[in-house]
Amino acid sequence: MPSVSVITSAFTRAAQIRAASLGMPGVRIVVIPSPLATRSPVEVRQMAHRVAPEIVGLVADR
Amino acid sequence: MRKSALQSRRVEVPDSFDAIQDYCWQQGWTDGLPVVPATEPLVRKMLQAYGEDPSLSLGVIQPRNARVTLEKVAINAVMAGCQPEHFPVVVAAVKAVLQDEFNVAGVSATTGGAAVLIIVNGPMAQQLGINGDAGCFGPGYRANAAIGRALRLVIRNIGGLVPGDMDKATLSTPARYSFCFAENEERSPWPPRHLELGYDPNASTVTVAGIRGVYTVMENTVPTGTEVLHTLVGSMTGIGISNYYQIGTGAQIVLVFCPEHAEDIFKSGFAKADIREFVYQNARMPLKQIKDIAHYGNRNWPRWIDETNPDTLVPIVRSADDIVVVVAGGDGRHSAWLAGWGVTRIVTEEIILPN
Numbered sequence: 001m002p003s004v005s006v007i008t009s010a011f012t013r014a015a016q017i018r019a020a021s022l023g024m025p026g027v028r029i030v031v032i033p034s035p036l037a038t039r040s041p042v043e044v045r046q047m048a049h050r051v052a053p054e055i056v057g058l059v060a061d062r
Numbered sequence: 063m064r065k066s067a068l069q070s071r072r073v074e075v076p077d078s079f080d081a082i083q084d085y086c087w088q089q090g091w092t093d094g095l096p097v098v099p100a101t102e103p104l105v106r107k108m109l110q111a112y113g114e115d116p117s118l119s120l121g122v123i124q125p126r127n128a129r130v131t132l133e134k135v136a137i138n139a140v141m142a143g144c145q146p147e148h149f150p151v152v153v154a155a156v157k158a159v160l161q162d163e164f165n166v167a168g169v170s171a172t173t174g175g176a177a178v179l180i181i182v183n184g185p186m187a188q189q190l191g192i193n194g195d196a197g198c199f200g201p202g203y204r205a206n207a208a209i210g211r212a213l214r215l216v217i218r219n220i221g222g223l224v225p226g227d228m229d230k231a232t233l234s235t236p237a238r239y240s241f242c243f244a245e246n247e248e249r250s251p252w253p254p255r256h257l258e259l260g261y262d263p264n265a266s267t268v269t270v271a272g273i274r275g276v277y278t279v280m281e282n283t284v285p286t287g288t289e290v291l292h293t294l295v296g297s298m299t300g301i302g303i304s305n306y307y308q309i310g311t312g313a314q315i316v317l318v319f320c321p322e323h324a325e326d327i328f329k330s331g332f333a334k335a336d337i338r339e340f341v342y343q344n345a346r347m348p349l350k351q352i353k354d355i356a357h358y359g360n361r362n363w364p365r366w367i368d369e370t371n372p373d374t375l376v377p378i379v380r381s382a383d384d385i386v387v388v389v390a391g392g393d394g395r396h397s398a399w400l401a402g403w404g405v406t407r408i409v410t411e412e413i414i415l416p417n
Contacts, residue, residue, distance in 0.1 A: 014125070014171060014228045021126045021222065037360050 004058045008034035028058040066116050091219055097141035108136040111146035113416035121160035124167035126222030134220050142212035150413050152212045155180050158270040158411040165406045169272035170223035175231030176272045176403035180242040183256035184266025187244035194244030196392025210240030249321035250389035251328035266413040271316050272406035282395040287330030290323050291340055298345040302356045305378050308404035310362035314384040316400040320391040334387040342382035346375035
C-alpha cells in the first residue's frame with residue numbers, strides 16, 4: 001500500500017536514518033515545520049491543507 | 063562455553079592510548095569519555111561470564127532494527143569498563159529494554175531526553191558491590207557506573223540512538239552517562255521489589271525505567287511518616303509536570319525513599335501498597351490549573367477525566383499500580399521521585415547466572 005510519512009523538521013535526519021535501517025531509503029517523507037505541539041488546532045488545519053497536495057502527489061506517484 | 067568464532071569486524075590501530083581513543087571517538091562509539099578497547103581476549107572473557115554462544119540473539123533493537131547478540135553486548139560492556147561478573151546484570155538489563163512495552167527507541171529518541179534507570183534487587187547487588195547506600199545515584203562505584211554505562215552504549219552503538227541523529231533530546235540528562243543503583247534492602251522496612259513481584263528471595267532482578275527527571279524532596283522537620291508523604295506529594299503537584307498530561311499512555315513514576323523517611327512512613331503504618339494508594343489519591347491537580355498550559359495541547363487522557371468540570375482532579379498516574387516504591391540511599395532525609403517518560407512501561411527481568 002502506498003504511504004507517506006509526515007514528520008516535523010526536527011526529525012528529518014532521524015527519519016532518513018530510520019528509513020535506511022529498515023531497508024527503505026527511498027521512503028516518501030513530507031516534512032512540516034517544527035514545532036507542532038505549540039500550534040493551535042486552526043494552525044494545524046492550515047498546515048495540513050498546505051501539505052495535502054504534496055502528500056497526494058507522493059501517494060499517486062508510486 | 064565453546065570457543066565460537068566472534069563475528070564482529072576487527073580493526074587495527076596503532077598501539078597507543080591516544081590512537082585507540084581517537085579512533086573510537088571518530089567512529090562514534092563513545093559517550094565522550096574514554097572507552098576500554100574491546101580486544102578479542104577481553105570480549106571472550108566477558109562472554110565466558112555468561113556461558114552462552116556469542117551469536118545468541120537477545121532480540122532486535124530499534125530504531126536501527128539491529129539484532130542484539132551476546133557478542134555485541136559483550137563488546138559494549140568491555141568498552142564501558144565492566145568486569146566479567148557484571149555481564150549477567152548487563153544482559154538482563156538489555157533483555158528488559160528490548161521488551162516492546164519499554165519502547166527503548168522512544169525513550170532514547172524523545173526531545174524529552176529520558177534516561178534509562180536500572181534498579182538492581184536481590185543478593186547479586188551486594189555480591190557485585192552495586193551501591194544502594196550513600197550516594198547511590200552518583201559516581202564512585204565501579205559496578206553502578208559500568209553497568210549503567212554498558213546499557214547506554216548498547217542503546218547508542220547497537221540501537222543507533224546517537225545524539226543529534228536519532229537521539230533528539232532538547233537538553234538530555236547526565237543520567238544518560240549511567241544511572242544504576244541497588245535497592246537498599248538491608249535498611250528497608252518493607253519487602254524489596256523482587257519479592258513484591260513474586261520472585262524467589264535468592265533471585266536477583268533488574269528493573270528498568272525510562273526516567274525524565276529526578277525531583278529531590280528534603281523533609282527534616284515534620285514528625286510523622288504521614289506528613290513526610292504529604293511533603294512528597296506537595297513536590298509532585300506543580301505547573302509544568304508533564305506526567306499529568308500523559309496518564310492515558312501509562313506514564314509511571316518511581317518513588318525512592320531514603321531509609322530515614324522509609325522508617326518514619328513504616329511507623330505511620332504504611333506498607334508499599336498503601337504508599338502507592340496515598341500518592342495516587344493525593345498527587346492530583348485541578349483541571350483549571352493545568353488547562354491551556356504546559357503540555358495541555360498534547361494531553362492524552364482516559365475518558366474518565368471529566369474535562370467539562372474545571373474542578374476535576376487529574377492524578378499524576380493512571381492508577382496506583384503505576385507507582386514503583388523502593389528504598390535507597392544513606393543517612394539523611396532526602397528522598398526523590400523520578401518522573402517517568404510518557405510512552406514507556408517499567409520492566410523487570412531476572413538476572414540469569416551462567417550454568
